Amino acid sequence: MAADEREVLLQATGLTKRFPGVVANEDVSLTLRKGEILALLGENGAGKSTLVKMIYGLYAPDEGEIRIKGEAVRLAGPRDAIKRGIGMVHQHFQLVPVFTVAENIVLGDEPLRWPFVNMKSARAEVARLSEEYGLKVDVDAHVEDLPVGTQQRVEILKALYRRADILILDEPTAVLTPQETDDLLRVMRGFADSGVGVIFITHKLREVLAVADTIEVLRGGKWVGTTVPAETSQEGLAQMMVGRGVLLQVDKRAAQPQEVILDVQGLTVTDDLGLPAVRDVSLQVRAGEILGIAGVEGNGQRELVQALTGLRRCSATTVTVNGQDILNKSPHDIHALGVGHVPEDREKDGLVGPYSVADNLVLDRFAEPEFASRGVRDRKAIDALSTNLVQQFDIRTPGITTTVQSLSGGNKQKIVIARELAANPVALIAAQPTRGVDVGSIEFIHSQIVGARDRGAAVLLVSAELDEILGLSDRVAVMYDGRLVDVLDIAVADRARVGRLMAGGSKDA
């Protein structure tokens, strides 16, 4: 490749950041040029966020140097970074929900008509920017009333308002529908064409290949390599991220659906505020098949899972497992009928952090005769089972007495999966089973879910990752605004079609 002549906007050299007990970044360097989209790729915990937080002044590097437009800088805080033209769109939006769009955008850099904030000029400036960059927003809307896609536009406008020419986007596509993602990638390309340098953080390989000019890969806090889309593939990138070959496509046979196990008719659930979250949903899952529920988060999936596992009261004509009524039964009773549950928030609902690996593995069965007699626990039986499961499910832990909270996300999730699958459930309800899990573990967890299906379990899979839904499911149901808008056979479910349904499009479109 010819030497790049474009102006270097940002150069980081040898950055190291240590936190108590971990080295989050070790000797990491990167160069960002004018008009370039640089993808920062790595698994969770690879140190991507730490790296950009140093560039944005949120953390001070322990070692190394940051040069912005040729000048070595020590950033005392975001204010310094903003002043030097760095803008950041945070993974968790940094917007004040009760403020209007205009108020949010000017916060920290308000136009004044002393002694007042000049809201008139603020609104005009925001409207101008929104027009110029084709990022449509209503300047007077309150941010809390806006959908996430629009909130993200507000975040981007906030950076543009500050005249950022280095724009950092931290996992911007995690909350978007496939169409919104495509729009965002186009907007990013537009920025680059106008001379902005973009740092794009993600772990989605497809997007990296679609939009990046340069790809930097981090693993375990260290830089592992630089590449360009033309010279690599999804498999190649995954190998760089994980450090070994990874199977991205789930290897599975065609489903052999048997009798109906989970039968739900006319289910309606309200959310914490008493508003309807699931509206008149009916579905059936047969033994030996995986029904995937696709949808942008917050369309009722959480409440659906909670209702089916006994964690939330609901109303319905029928909710049965193997013909037995589970409507508004306790989680314990439902579990006893052979329904395994992988909750979406494993820390909160799936594990007891300060307990050992062994205790967490028998959390659902510790009182059964197999593991306890006359109220006294049978340590030997528990340990035998745990040792066995740790091996079988490849749980990387120093030992079975280690507390679960000290393990990585992937290993925590493997413990939940191991526990829920160990009893050979007739039905498995898995919500976001690979969220915050490294690529290596994702591969393993996917194979376990498919394995459970092949052993005859009825699997209900809920995931916000469309690739996961499309890779695992035998049928795909799309949830939008509390309703199941359509159920498609996997053979006819492609990204575009499912994405349209996720965004609320009609099934005939």
Next chain:
Amino acid sequence: MRARYAYALAIIIGIAIVVCFFLDEIRTVSVLSFSLRYAVPLILAAMVGIVCERSGVINIGIEGQMLMSAFAGFFGAAVTGNLILGTLIGIGTGMIMGAFLATGAVTWKMDQIIAGTVINILAVGLTSFFYVQGQVLPGNTPIVAIPLLSDIPLAGPVFTYAAVAIPLILWVLLFKTRWGLRTRAVGEKPSAADTSGVGVDPMRFWNVTIAGALAGMAGAYLAIEAAGTFERGFTAGRGFTALAIMIFGAWNPIGALAAAFFFGLTQGLASQLQADEVIAIPQQFINMLPYVLTIVLLAVVSGRIKPPSAVGRPYEKD
């Protein structure tokens, strides 16, 4: 919807006051003047709460801040023989108490309720220990003659002007200025303020400290103007009542001003009715009124008005 009821109530009370004024001028003026004087410390203390909580810091220590300031202001005035100096000492003490809370709750990131409680306990202990009987003040606070305003029979002393003016000024500051926008951002979503280049902890520290000056003013008013003396446990829960008023006023200075005046009015009316022997109930029940009203109002409105989202949580970068 809720705001509409509040406006309706305010208008009805306003009309009632005007009608009463024409029916019986002397008694109406007497009730109103009592109400306003009763409301002054509550208004000032509620402003303390609003400034702190809008910045994300719970100030449960207003009571203690007022008590310390009342003590320091009173003895300052008694010893120096100068009321204005005493008042300034009271205000200064309030600021020191504000800085005390800010250090605990912001700099050290202590639990805010505990930091405030420490102030309350400290204030009761210190003021009781150093209390000396038999001190007297050198005369009354001056009546400042502002043309037209001071002719209104209710107004007069400086504190009363301040208690009405401060909420109005604070409203403008909170909702129209840069300081206000940033303060509210820090109280609603500190991480958003931080990433926008607004320093969360400095903002909180100074707001809590300066709010302390208002608590000092409230304390000085109680000892120097309202009572002209100091007793142990002198503030009698007004700091807590002020927090109820803050909530009832929906963390809005003007709302709190109206709520505090409403509190004063019920108290003034009950006293007048009792003095005229219209109602024959013991004085003790009249004295209970503000506390009962506090409980009732909080029970009615709590859960319906949303406090600043980040209130009570020390800001930590993640």
